[in-house]
Amino acid sequence: MAMVINEEQQMLKESAQGFLAEIAPISELRRLRDEGSEAGYSADLWRQMVDMGWAAILVPEAYGGLEFGHVGMGQIVEQTGRTLTASPLFATAIVGVSLINAAASEEQKTELLGSIAGGELTTALAVDEKIHHAPTQISMTAVKQADNYILNGEKRFVVDGSNADKLIVAARTSGAAGDTAGISLFLVDPASAGVEIERTSMVDTRNAAIIRFDDVSVSSADLLCAEGQGFAALSAALDIGNAYLAAELLGIAQETFDCTLKYLKERKQFGVLIGSFQSLQHRAAHWWSEVELCKSVVLKAFQALDQGDAKSPAMVSVAKAKLCEVAELATNEAIQMHGGIGMTDEYDIGFFIKRARPAAMLYGDYSYHGDRFAQLSGY
Numbered sequence: 001m002a003m004v005i006n007e008e009q010q011m012l013k014e015s016a017q018g019f020l021a022e023i024a025p026i027s028e029l030r031r032l033r034d035e036g037s038e039a040g041y042s043a044d045l046w047r048q049m050v051d052m053g054w055a056a057i058l059v060p061e062a063y064g065g066l067e068f069g070h071v072g073m074g075q076i077v078e079q080t081g082r083t084l085t086a087s088p089l090f091a092t093a094i095v096g097v098s099l100i101n102a103a104a105s106e107e108q109k110t111e112l113l114g115s116i117a118g119g120e121l122t123t124a125l126a127v128d129e130k131i132h133h134a135p136t137q138i139s140m141t142a143v144k145q146a147d148n149y150i151l152n153g154e155k156r157f158v159v160d161g162s163n164a165d166k167l168i169v170a171a172r173t174s175g176a177a178g179d180t181a182g183i184s185l186f187l188v189d190p191a192s193a194g195v196e197i198e199r200t201s202m203v204d205t206r207n208a209a210i211i212r213f214d215d216v217s218v219s220s221a222d223l224l225c226a227e228g229q230g231f232a233a234l235s236a237a238l239d240i241g242n243a244y245l246a247a248e249l250l251g252i253a254q255e256t257f258d259c260t261l262k263y264l265k266e267r268k269q270f271g272v273l274i275g276s277f278q279s280l281q282h283r284a285a286h287w288w289s290e291v292e293l294c295k296s297v298v299l300k301a302f303q304a305l306d307q308g309d310a311k312s313p314a315m316v317s318v319a320k321a322k323l324c325e326v327a328e329l330a331t332n333e334a335i336q337m338h339g340g341i342g343m344t345d346e347y348d349i350g351f352f353i354k355r356a357r358p359a360a361m362l363y364g365d366y367s368y369h370g371d372r373f374a375q376l377s378g379y
Contacts, residue, residue, distance in 0.1 A: 003296055003303075005071060012068075013075035015052075017082075023048065024085040026348045032086065033205040039163050040207030041086040050119030055093040060101065063113035070240070070302040074247045078298075081251020084355050086206050088122045090244060091160040096123030098240040099168055103185055103225040103233035112166075112187075124164035125241075126155035126188075126211055127234065133364040135170070135238060136178055136231070140213065142171035142186065149173075149186065149223070151194075151216040159362065161209030162199040164190060169213070173228050185230035187222040188213075204355040239313050242320040242363050243301045249323035249359055250298050253291050253330035256352050260284070260334045280337060287333055290326045297322050314376040321369035324360040331356045 005013070024045055032040065049055065057073045059065020073094065080089065093116060100112050100123075115121035127135055140153025151171055161167065167188040175182030190197060194216040200208050225233055261284065264275035274280060301319040304312035331353035335342040342349050360366070 003299055005075065005299070009072050009075055012072050013079065016076040016079040019048075019052065020079050020083045020085055024080075024083050026084060026351060029084050029086065029205065029351060037205070038199070038207075040160075040202075040205060041088065045085070046087050046089075047119060049087060049089060054089060055119055056117035058093060058097045058101075059113045059117045063109055063117070065113065065117045070243065070305045071299065074244065074298065074302045077244045077247040078251040078254075081248035081355075082255040084204075084252075084351055086204075088160055088164075090241070090248075091124050091164065092116055092122045094244050095125050095237055095241045096166075096168065099125065099185070099233060099237035100224070102236050103230060105224075108187075108224065121166060122160065122164045123166045123168055124158050124161040124209075125237070126158045126161060126167050126169045127238075128156050129154060130156070133362070133368055135234060136180055136183075138170055138172050138183055139177045140169075140171040142173045142184055142218070144173070144220075144227075147220050149184075149218045149220065151186065151188070151213040151218055153213055155211045155213075157200075157362070158209045158211050160207055161190075161211055162197050162207050166190070167195075167211065168224070170230065170234055175228075180231040182228045183231045183234065184227050185224035185234060186218050187224065188216065188218055192216050192218075202358060204351075204358050206355075206358070235313075238363050239316045240305060242369070243298070243305060243316045245359050245362060246294075246298050246301065246316075246319040246323040249327040249356060250291070250294050252352050252356050252359075253294060253323070253327050256330045256334040256349065257284075257287055257291055259349055260337050263338055274337075283333060283337070287330060290329060294319075294323055294326050314373055317364075317369040317373040317376065320364065321366050321373065324366035324369070327356040327360060328366075 053066055054076060056065040057068045061067045097113065097116055100109060104112065112121065129139060130137060142149040142151050153171065167190055169186045169188050170183055171186060172182050173184045194214040196212040198210040200210060202208055224230060264280060265273065267274050297319045301315045304315040334349050335353060338347060338349055341347055
């Protein structure tokens with residue numbers, strides 16, 4: 001397949017770029033931060049995204065969606081990286097939709113996917129229990145009692161966990177931590193008795209949570225896929241999530257490059273434009289080439305997901321690992337080339353490094369995905 005996007009995808013990209021630049025610039029992020037927003041995003045902005053059809057892009061047509069594919073949605077998410085736009089798009093319309101589509105029954109899909117497409121439901125995936133991503137290291141238990149399951153345990157770094165309408169919780173119905181077998185997925189109402197949600201303050205001002213479950217009763221009807229067989233669907237959804245995190249990091253890397261290039265052409269030292277300094281030119285050229293390479297890597301990962309390619313997990317890990325590396329390079333170089341003013345609140349450039357670090361850590365960092373790619377390649 002050609003490593004280019006088609007006309008419809010290009011139109012969607014340009015539409016998203018214009019919309020976000022006008023409605024959700026960096027100044028909107030500043031406002032949310034300064035106001036101490038509990039949600040971490042604007043409800044009005046999310047409603048406009050829904051009205052534009054973004055929440056329905058990955059939802060199959062049979063359930064009221066657009067089914068436009070990952071390459072198309074990827075163009076939107078890349079643009080959200082350029083404007084640092086916070087919304088439920090990632091946790092709900094990407095991870096939530098992908099997991100429900102992979103694991104839920106027809107009845108559950110009919111109930112949930114249409115509600116997500118219409119902006120009536122938001123979700124949050126609760127999977128990690130330690131400070132680093134480890135989807136097999138699940139110790140949280142789900143014990144069956146009659147027609148219910150009793151959940152006990154704790155989840156960390158749950159994106160949008162403090163205000164989601166539904167939690168999708170990975171818990172162990174059998175086996176031990178480290179086993180892929182025995183992991184089950186449950187839909188949990190966050191208002192259920194025994195659910196304690198602690199909102200955590202993130203450096204990027206976004207909403208994450210630590211969620212504790214103390215004898216939480218969940219109906220068997222809220223079990224996604226067969227008991228103990230949820231890991232395959234969970235792993236597939238995490239792959240999809242990581243592809244979009246790579247796309248967001250690509251947007252960050254591209255925007256910081258563009259902003260810094262503009263600064264190099266304007267800033268003078270000793271009466272000379274700093275962009276004329278050969279050492280900075282060499283560093284900028286290297287940065288540009290890395291970003292261009294990343295565009296191909298991310299697009300290839302999305303194409304593999306759309307095609308159902310058996311190699312898509314490996315391609316996703318390549319994309320996430322590479323973008324973790326390049327986003328770190330980009331945000332570090334942006335700060336360095338701006339000088340001390342780059343870390344002041346006066347300039348927007350400092351916001352990018354604050355978002356790039358949590359995005360790189362979520363669902364596995366450079367080391368995690370480098371190791372995973374090696375294992376998938378037989379090493």
